[in-house]
Amino acid sequence: MLKIPLEMKSKRYWYETLEAYCYLLPAFVILGMFNFYPVLKSIYMSLFDWSLLRQQQYFIGVENYQRILSDKVFHQAIRNTVSYVVGYVPFSIGLALIVAVLLNSKIRFRGTLRLAYFLPWVTSSVAISMVWRWIFNQHYGLLNMILANLSKHVNSFVNLISLGNITTVWHFNNPNWLMDPKWTIINLTIIGVWKSMGYNVVIFLAGLQNVPHELYEAAEVDGASRWQSFWKITLPLISPTTFFISIISIIGAFKLFTQIYxxxxGRPGPLNSGMTIVYYVYRKAFEQYHMGYASAAAYVLFGIIFIFTLIQMAVARRRVHYAS
Amino acid sequence: MLSKHLHWRYRFRKHLQRGLLYFILFAGAAIMILPFFWMITSSLKAADEITLRTIQWFPKIPQWENYKIAWEAAPFGTYFQNSFTIALAVTFIEVVFSSLAAYAFANFNFFGKNFLFILFLGTMMIPGEVMLIPNYITMVNFGWVDTYQALIIPWTVSVFSIFLLRQFFMSIPRDLFEAALLDGCSKFRYLLTVLLPLSKPALVTVMLFKFIGSWNSFLWVLILTNTPKMRTIPVGLTYFISDVGAYYNYLMAASTFAMAPILVLFLVLQKQFIQGIAHTGLKG
Known part of the structure; x- marks a missing residue:
């Protein structure tokens, strides 16, 4: 028999409970309607051949899942999404860490620099993807014009130091960034890293400021190089921050949609090279109205994110050091 | 003599390191800023300057009327009005609902508290895409497609804000709460006159995040609006893109004014902003 805690018998406790529920009511109603209910509803829907275009829906069990897992386009979506995640996450974290460590030294213009790195994060994905589309333009885009100049300089420099023996080392031929499928994920990675940089830098800076300064002084007295104190002091001590950023980055990376759109x-890249799992869900649900099928695909996405998070937790348990 | 020589070499190395440090940081910052710079100069170029094949950093004569042409090519006035209305409504309602819920979790002792808190936090683990389809169907059933309600109501609670505010409320000494109650202050008045004014930094953070998130939100607005009269800036911009085609000077002008309000907001409140983000990271 469970023992009822003493407080549960008091009238005051139940009065306070009632009061608390009043405060929670608005949040609970909204979350109930738009979070708890849809999570269950979409499991239910994923078991149906559910179309918006008719009244009657047909129960088909796990057939949606079977069809998704054998759909070649979905395989491509998983491949594209995973290659984006695998490219974007380490680059994003690595570059942000470098910038944060450099910004954390005693320098002038720190506020201005931080501002410059942060600016992309607040801008709307739509407006900024538009700007990148212009930069990636094959003939008039800034990127190709800069690369053309650069290749010219590199070639003439190599020509000079090789005394005219080598004429061209860099054959620049105007890559068509937006039409050639091999660049799609790379383009998206560039935009993603650029946009998330400032957010990660700010969080890393907060983490770095928590590392006690005496540790570095002690290491210097003991003759450790800066490089050594980075690997032996900084990196282990900011590992909780790194863990937090990697979780946020991975979840964000799996949701890639707006930039592609x-x-x-409004197309998932040339030859579906930009088809991601979210794009796949969007297409099935809102272009083809297969709501049950799309719900199943969304649950597969959830499953994949969940597995990635579990792997990260397992790695973190061994690698992340929390200060006691 | 020797020590002096060493000293000189040491100082030289120090200077070199500092120079390199500044060079890397400023070069990086330049790359971060470059797309914005290119957007603005492109927006001021004439049609024949847009199609040059060599880099022209500045327009010969700034074409300010590009902005006027872009503005009038689509109902941007309506889009702006919608974006402002929705972002303000969502931000305001959200901060009220979240404060109430956070207050209950921070200061009350009640039945099912831990269970509810974990239930709330659990929703943060689930990607929004899972809820997208049933929520869309709910909106269809309510007859809310192409209305303000559909773009506001579902976003008026965020567990992230509740969590952040609860942490902040809990950092305010409980003695204050008990003393106020002893003095005959009601719990609601304590929230209104003591707790909320003390929590300004947290409230500003929560509101900023919400406002920017709402202003920039895309997929939900895309699927729930059918007519230009309900579209927001980001969604309106995508329609503008497919209408205008390759006139990049107009497209860049539209991109510039689409992000201008958020950039101004950010520049004015950057300190609160950056501190807010730093705090969210520390909790992680």
Whole structure:
């Protein structure tokens, strides 16, 4: 028999409970309607051949899941999404860490620099993807014009130091960034890293400021190089921050959609090279109205994110050091 | 003599390191800013300057009327009005609902508290895409497609804000709460006159995040609006893109004014902003 805690018998406790529920009521109603209910509803829907275009829906069990897992386009979506995640996450974290460590030293213009790195994060994905589309333009885009100049200089420099023996080392031929499928994920990675940089830098800076300064002084007295104190002091001590950023980055990376929609004007890139799992869900649900099928695909996405998070937790348990 | 020589070399190395440090940081910052710079100069170029094949950093004569042409090519006035209305409504309602819920979790002792808190936090683990389809169907059933309600009501609670505010409320000494109650202050008045004014930094953070998130939100607005009269800036911009085609000077002008309000807001409140983000990271 469970023992009822003493407080549960008091009238005051139940009065306070009632009061608390009044405060929670608005949040609970909204979350109930738009979070708890849809999570269950979409499991239910994923078991149906559910179309918006008719009244009657048909129960088909796990057939949606079977069809998704054998759909070649879905395989491509998983491949694209995973290659984006695998490219974007380490680059994003690595570069942000470098910038944060450099910004954390005693320098002038720190506020201005931080501002410059942070600016992309607040801007709307639509507007900024539009700007990148212009930069990636094959003939008039800034990127190709800069690369053309650069290749010219590199070639003439190599020509000079090789005394005219080597004429061209860099054959620049105007890559068509937006039409050639091999660049799609790379384009998206560039935009993603650029946009998330400032957010990660700010969080890393907060983490770095928590590392006690005496540790570095002690290491210097003991003759450790800066490089050594980075690997032996900084990196282990900010590992909780790194863990937090990697979780946020991975979840964000799996949701890639808006950039593709704008960069490729409502299409998932040339030859589906920009088809991600979210794009796949969007297409099935809101272009083809297969709501049950799309719900199943969304649950597969959830499953994949969940597995990635579990792997990260397992790695973190061994690698992340929390200060006691 | 020797020590002096060493000293000189040491100082030289120090200077070199500092120079390199500044060079890397400023070069990086330049790359971060470059797309914005290119957007603005492109927006001021004439049609024949847009199609040059060599880099022209500045327009010969700034074409300010590009902005006027872009503005009038689509109902941007309506889009702006919608974006402002929705972002303000969502931000305001959200901060009220979240404060109430956070207050209950921070200061009350009640039945099912831990269970409810974990239930709330659990929703943060689930990607929004899972809820997208049933929520869309709910909106269809309510007859809310293409209305303000559909773009506001579902976003008026965020567990992230509740969590952040609860942490902040809990950092305010409980003695204050008990003393106020002893003095005959009601719990609601304590929230209104003591707790909320003390929590300004947290409230500003929560509101900023919400406002920017709402202003920039895309997919939900895309699927729930059918007519230009309900579209927000980001969604309106995508329609503008497919209408205008390759006139990049107009497209860049539209991109510039689409992000201008958020950039101004950010520049004015950057300190609160950056501190807010730093705090969210520390909790992680």
């Amino acid at each position: 704008v960069l490729y004007t």
